[in-house]
Amino acid sequence: MHEKDAKLKASKMFLKAGVALKPFFTQLKIPLLQVKSTRTLEEHIAEALHSGAMMGAMVAIWLLAVGFSAQNTQVIYVGLLGAPAVFAFSFYSSLYLPKVKGMKRAKEIERELPYALRHLLIEVKSGIPLYNGLVAISEKYGAASEEIRDMVEEINAGKSEIEAIEESIFKNPSYNFRRAFWQILNSLKTGTDIESSLESTVDDIIKQQLISIKKYGQELNPMTLMYMMVAIILPSLGITFLIVLSMFAGGGISSNLFIYIIVGLILFQAFFVNVIREKRPNVKV
Structure with a gap:
């Protein structure tokens, strides 16, 4: 409760900026109502500014500390130039969060x-x-x-x-x-x-739901084929080809290569599962 109050108090510091920016983000009034938010538009903008400023400052301080301790000017430049980008990303992410929730x-x-x-x-x-x-x-x-x-x-x-x-x-x-x-x-x-x-x-x-189910079935066939190609056929044939090639070349295959392949397959499968979940029609079965 105290943490929430402190965050709200910190956000009020940006309230004047929120009032000034309000005319540029009037399209967010309805999304705020749709997610049953108790905040006004200017309060929401102020909270987004506070979130962006905190994230930008944290990234800048961390990178500058690392850069000065290592005496690396490139890291220092990244900290100075990256902080505004982090601020903008965090600000817009927080600002449009009600739309995502809606x-x-x-x-x-x-x-x-x-x-x-x-x-x-x-x-x-x-x-x-x-x-x-x-x-x-x-x-x-x-x-x-x-x-x-x-x-x-x-x-x-x-x-x-x-x-x-x-x-x-x-x-x-x-x-x-x-x-x-x-x-x-x-x-x-x-x-x-x-x-x-x-x-x-x-x-x-109901007709819309039936159409979405049929469309999902049609999209699933090429996606399944792509999954079999990338996750099953290419790794097995690729590893076999590398083993045969290494035998002719007289060299060996680094064990790190197998680790990279396994990690890559895990990441691809996680990505593929997420895509399938997102494309799944919004129908109760």
Whole structure:
């Protein structure tokens, strides 16, 4: 708690700079709302500046200390020139972190969203009022239920269904969530049937998921071929070729070469697994 307060106090030192830079980063207002941040935009910019300044200073001090102790001018120059680059990287990384968190949150919501909306559709078709339907899906559907639970709490606090849905749409990072509840909102405002608009939205989301699964399957085939080439065929044939070549040349193969090959394969496999995970469609199985 004290560490958090100290960090906030240090960030306030950059608050004037945050106010001055605010007009250049107005596009970050919505991402901050979508991740439910309690900080204002200028406070967020000030915290990013503080983070960048700390990282830049730490790198500069460390490299300058190493450079002066070793009397190496190249390390000193790297410290002087690298500090601004580290500051810029850390500043922008911290500044746009809410966008990254919002994208992650959107994926979590959309994983459960079709099932929650399908449940809501069944409730509405059964003649149950929309509010009761929202209460029914405010549990059991992960991040989607959390968003709907917030909506239900706003209604319980005295807001109308239209106001609560409008606020939820504005603050939600998921495009499909916003689209689905925008259709519901339009139906409430115009007095049209909620069932038909909700059913078409659910069908569209499910179709998108099926398309993403097919696309993933098509992308997986060439990636699997590339994995077999790089991780299986090339190392085995390459090592065999080197052994035969060393026999004819009368030399030997350094044991370090095998270590480099193993480390390279481990890094490649870690990279490949990460790529597969990122490309995996956001569908609950």
